Amino acid sequence: MNVLANWWDLRSLANPVNGLLGWLRDKGWDEIAYIVSGSIGAAAIGLFLGVAMLALIWVERRVIARIQIRRGPNRVGPQGLLQPVADAIKLMQKESLTPRLGDKWVFWLAPLLLFIPTVLTLGVVPFGDGMTVADLNVGVLFIIAVGSVMPLVVFMAGWSSNNKYSLLGAMRTIAMVLSYELPAVISLLSVVVLTGSMQLGEIINFQKDHNTWNVFLLPLPFAIYLIASLAEIGRSPYDIAEAESEIVAGYHTEYSGMKFGLFYAVELANALIIGGLFAVFFFGGWWTYYLDVIIPSWVLFFVKMLLGYWLFVWARGTVPRLRIDQSLKFSWQFLVPMGLLNVVLVAFEVALWYQLDAPGIILAPFAVINWLLTAGLIVGYVRLLKLEHTQTPRRLTLTEDVGIVTHVPAPSAAGYSAAGGSPA
């Protein structure tokens, strides 16, 4: 597993840890080694979450600002780097309100419980070669199962606030998560069928052994998982649960101070984790076509994780919010049947592969077939459902209003341009 298993070889941060544990075990302190390894894992996850939170708030605000053609936070510290710290201090100082007619205990518990699935999921994420806290052999199922507790906590938050907007937001979230959990699970099922394992380490090893990324073999599950995971963590364009123009702020309307901060932090952390899971399931995890010999594997993983996160920020800055009925319909009518068809296809291919006992090169024609069938399925299904293009504003009227000239209008005789100014 390790190229050079010396403790100073930082290409895998597991090496110094293993060195320490090996030293402890040589001394005969097995129990201490057991406790120390657990503590190191927990501390690493805590540290990672803390640092990532601070960094991501800054990245998100700056990137969104760039997309929206404004500057973003740039006063506190160089380039506004200390803005997240200032935000955190501000949140801590704020008064923590509890609705008088709300359910006090449930109201307090919800933001705390919301953190548990996030932290638990990080426990199975392989941050690098041998850098997993617990590489469970049912890792994929673990991620799905732990994530499935999330709507319950959201319900607790929405219900205990004793506020109709909170309750509406919670119900919307639950409807969204229940609808989009299915396509997400089905698309991961394709990955599991192909790689033959639910262990995240084994999924990476499959991609390493066959010199491919899963995204080349499974384009449709990748697309479905991208959309479904966006919806599950409730980020724009799927931030229907907290659509501020409709239901104030959804299930965390009544939360203030650091409790609101926790909801915000969990949303960011979930986006980052989904980025990491993308890397594991579809982009080879820490393995990157021999680059991992030169560059430490954990650096590669972090880069992929942040790219996935950046994709989410990009989507948030550019894609308009969907309506709840549109998004639920899209899941049930389009994503679920597509995903199921793809699972059948992949299962057929894997069965063929085992029957023929063929070498790994057979994956190349499979990839071609999958891409062609994906394109065919999408086009055919859209035709079947008789969905139409809904691009009603044909011209980019908005950019014209702002002043970006897309075409020069012909001079008109009685237009306001002749009058030398626009009528106020």
Next chain:
Amino acid sequence: MQIHSTEQVVFYLLAVVAVAAALGVVFAQDIIHSALFLVVTLILTAGVYVLLSAEFLSLVQVLVYGGGVSILVMFAVMITRVRDARGPLDGAQKPIAIVAGLAIVTVLVLMISRTEWQQAIPAVNRPDESPVRVQRVITQTDKGQLMSDTDAIGHDLFTTFAVPFEVASLVLLVALVGAIYLARGEEDEVT
């Protein structure tokens, strides 16, 4: 009570909290609190499955009961508006409920006392390479291959228990169709 292993300590911790939560289900004044206590009990049952090295089963327990059933219960409770009815939900069927409860307890106690439990508790074997790695359950197929518990469950479901499996899925399908039929209501209604 003699304590043999760490597993036993963990088991008693889980059991105490699970039983306390189960009592909470019965004695909580607010019905939403009862439902939340029920979720705690169900999730801690998953912890017991982990102790039995049935990882797959425990995660399915969390997925189905922690994620699915609990949400259904919550929705049912919320939509039927029983929240205003605080206080114990006693009714005319209280004596019948007591008798039924006692009958179930009797059956369970008899079953537990008559079962021959495995006496020797296998010692935890700690793998050498990494102490954090979760111990895997290995079962053997008829061909002598080694399988994890996930593989074993899949193997059994599609060979030995294929018919019950199909029957169960048929029952679920019927329930699903029935639910959709009920939810749709009258045909001429505007949806």
